[in-house]
Structure formats: C-alpha cells, structure tokens
Amino acid sequence: MIYLTRPSATLSLSRRGAGGEVLYNIDIGMRKILNLFFLLIILGTLYQYRAPLGKQFLLLRDNLGAFFAKTPCLEPMPYALGSFDPKFGISQKYFLDALAEAEAVWEKPFGKNLFIYTPADSSFDVLKINLIYDFRQQATSKLASLGIIVKNDRTSYDMLKAKFTALKAEYAAEKNAYDMQVADFNRKQQAYEAEVSFWNKKGGAPRQEYNKVEAERLALEAESKKLQAAQLRINNMVDEINALVVALNRLVASLNLSVDSYNTVNVSRGESFEEGVYTSDGTNREIDIYEFSSRAKLVRVLAHELGHALNLDHVDDAKAIMYKFNQGNNSTLTQADLAELNIKCQVK
Known part of the structure; x- marks a missing residue:
C-alpha cells in the first residue's frame, strides 16, 4: 500500500460532502503564513503613519487623563523623592522634613491629609519631587558667602x-x-x-x-x-x-520695576529665575526645586508647588503661599489661599 504525504502549506483533502463533492480546508501552515502576512501589512502601515498617529495618541491620552482625573483632596496624593543633588549641602532627611512641614501648611487648616510620602511607590501617578542644583542656587550661595542677604x-x-x-x-x-x-x-x-x-x-x-x-x-x-x-x-x-x-x-x-534686565558676564542664559516649578504632562507629575536661601524659604517654595500639584492657581494676595513670587515671610495660608483650596477641593 502506498501512503501519500500532503504538502504542509497547500490545500488538504478533508472529507466528502453529502453530494459526494470534495471539501477542502486551508492547512494550518498556510493560515500561519497568511496571518503573518497581514500582521506585516498592519505593522508597516503603523510605521508609515507613526508621526500623525503619535500626535493623536497623545491627544487622546490627555483627554482621557482629564476625563478620569480625580478631584483633588478626595484621597492623599502620593509623592516620592526623585533626583537629589548633594551640592546643596543638605541631607535627604533635612529635605524630607521640610517637605513634611510644607504638607502641614495645607493639611492643618484643611483638617485632612492631602499628601502621603510613598518612597517605594513607582506608580505612574506618583508625584516626583526633585532637588536640582544650577545657576540659581549657585548665585544664592555666592552672595551668602559674601555676606549679602537679599530681601524682596x-x-x-x-x-x-x-x-x-x-x-x-x-x-x-x-x-x-x-x-x-x-x-x-x-x-x-x-x-x-x-x-x-x-x-x-x-x-x-x-x-x-x-x-x-x-x-x-x-x-x-x-x-x-x-x-x-x-x-x-x-x-x-x-x-x-x-x-x-x-x-x-x-x-x-x-517688584515689577520698569527697568531693563541685567546681563551676565561671559555667560548667556535664557532662563527666567524660578525657585521651583510644577509640571504635569497627563502621565507624569514632578516638582523641581532650584533655589532657596533658608529653611523657611525652602518650606515656602515646596508648599507653593504642592499647591500647584493640587491644581491651585496663583492668587493676588502678595502675602499668600500661592502668590506668584515667594516674597512673603509667613508660613501659614491666607484667606486667599484657603478660598482657592476650597474651590479646587469642592468644599461648600
């Protein structure tokens, strides 16, 4: 008796129909080839249009992020320490203690935990707080070494x-x-x-x-x-x-002075002076701290940026924590701060 072997990627005889006609099934090997072929077509199309598709993805991500965004203050916002530059000459404990004080600025008058330190949490929505040394702190340290104290x-x-x-x-x-x-x-x-x-x-x-x-x-x-x-x-x-x-x-x-900006010597800088910055791209949230002249100023700038993390805007009160410049000396919220916090936290 002679046994016939079927080709692995061709049509194979399966059975006869009711009328005696021959019915065929596509062989599994051929199916895999076709699936791979269509997959390659899809991947090639995605690669060809990757630029416009990428923009649409970012737009969709931002819209979904806004749609599913949690109302601030419903539960504590997790945060962790990000990059930490030792050139500031302070320890991480010193920085974290200042952060705890900045938390309390908002939490004590509100009567609720708004932030929680989670050092081991690597979730995408954890607020990263970074200490970054650059020309701003360098200038502050230089003036301090010369005995120059700058007041606002x-x-x-x-x-x-x-x-x-x-x-x-x-x-x-x-x-x-x-x-x-x-x-x-x-x-x-x-x-x-x-x-x-x-x-x-x-x-x-x-x-x-x-x-x-x-x-x-x-x-x-x-x-x-x-x-x-x-x-x-x-x-x-x-x-x-x-x-x-x-x-x-x-x-x-x-001070909103009507004078031209001063120019540095042998250095070109396009940056504006900011002690701290809060940024969010819909996925990642970060606070970058660049400069402080004292612990009180550090706590104040941290409290200000934590306020932005709660979606708080600047207020007009020059003594407020959320005033656009860190020029006040008080470490407590003003009525303008509390009003902005209550609005964002939907307190009636």
Whole structure:
C-alpha cells in the first residue's frame, strides 16, 4: 500500500460532502503564513503613519487623563523623592522634613491629609519631587558667602544695583589692564622662544648669552604667575557680578520695576529665575526645586508647588503661599489661599 504525504502549506483533502463533492480546508501552515502576512501589512502601515498617529495618541491620552482625573483632596496624593543633588549641602532627611512641614501648611487648616510620602511607590501617578542644583542656587550661595542677604524690597534692590555698578566698573578696569599685560607677556615669550631657537640651531649659546636667556625665562615664569593670580581675581569678580545679576533680575520681576534686565558676564542664559516649578504632562507629575536661601524659604517654595500639584492657581494676595513670587515671610495660608483650596477641593 502506498501512503501519500500532503504538502504542509497547500490545500488538504478533508472529507466528502453529502453530494459526494470534495471539501477542502486551508492547512494550518498556510493560515500561519497568511496571518503573518497581514500582521506585516498592519505593522508597516503603523510605521508609515507613526508621526500623525503619535500626535493623536497623545491627544487622546490627555483627554482621557482629564476625563478620569480625580478631584483633588478626595484621597492623599502620593509623592516620592526623585533626583537629589548633594551640592546643596543638605541631607535627604533635612529635605524630607521640610517637605513634611510644607504638607502641614495645607493639611492643618484643611483638617485632612492631602499628601502621603510613598518612597517605594513607582506608580505612574506618583508625584516626583526633585532637588536640582544650577545657576540659581549657585548665585544664592555666592552672595551668602559674601555676606549679602537679599530681601524682596526696593532697598535691597538699590543696594545690589549700587554694588553691581561699582563692581562692573572695577571689573572693566581690571580686565583691560590684564588684557594689556597678557599681550605684552606674549610678545616677550615669542622673543624668548625665537632667541632659544636661534642659539639651539648654532649648537648652543656662549655662557654670557645663556645667562641672559635664562634670566628671561625666570622673568617670564614670574610674570606668568602674576597673570594667573590676576586671572583668578577677575574670575571671582565675574562670579560675583553674575550672582548679582541673577538677584537683580529676580527683584526686577518680583517688584515689577520698569527697568531693563541685567546681563551676565561671559555667560548667556535664557532662563527666567524660578525657585521651583510644577509640571504635569497627563502621565507624569514632578516638582523641581532650584533655589532657596533658608529653611523657611525652602518650606515656602515646596508648599507653593504642592499647591500647584493640587491644581491651585496663583492668587493676588502678595502675602499668600500661592502668590506668584515667594516674597512673603509667613508660613501659614491666607484667606486667599484657603478660598482657592476650597474651590479646587469642592468644599461648600
């Protein structure tokens, strides 16, 4: 008896129908090939239109996020510590204790837990709080090291402006003198190198000429050290000027002064001065803290950004936690803060 084997990816005889006709089924191997073919077509189409589809996905995600967003205050908002820069010179415990104080600013008058620290929670909706060191804290630390305390008033602005004007003039004079000295040093060094090359080509210099060239070398070394010291002084002046610029521009904004912004020296910055920022893209929520001059200011800026995390807007009361500038000294909510909180938390 001869047994026939069927091809794995062809039509195979299955059974006869009632009228004796032959019925066929598509072989499993052929079905897999067809499924793979259609899958490749779908994937190719998605790849070709990935840009417009990606935009539509983000739009859908944002709309769904808004639709399913929880009303603030119904349950505590989980938060965790994100990036933490040690250049601030504080411990994580110090920062977390300040965060706990900032929580209490909102929770005590409201009579309910609004936030909860969940260090091990990695859920997508956990609020990440980051401590980021950049030019803002660098400027604050520089001024503090010089004994300069910046207050949010016109007197402080006038004092900083006077210091900035005097220091800028001193810097200009020092820089001009330094540039002239460097140019003179370079001429002397070129002459020295030419003289050394001349005598080396002759196989060496007589004792008298050698002593002369050696004296020139020692003089150049001494002058180079003086120039390095002058450069260090100028660099320190630049750091101080730039720190003053950061503080002055901040005061110009917070005091709403009709003056032009101050420019830094040898540095180009397009950033505005913000001590902290709350951001949300519909999926991730973060608070970035950039600058504080004291623990009280740290607690205040944390409380302000936690307010934004509760969807609170800025209020007009200059003493309020939710005022657009961190210029108040109080660590308690004002009536404007409470009114905004009650609106967002739907308290009647």
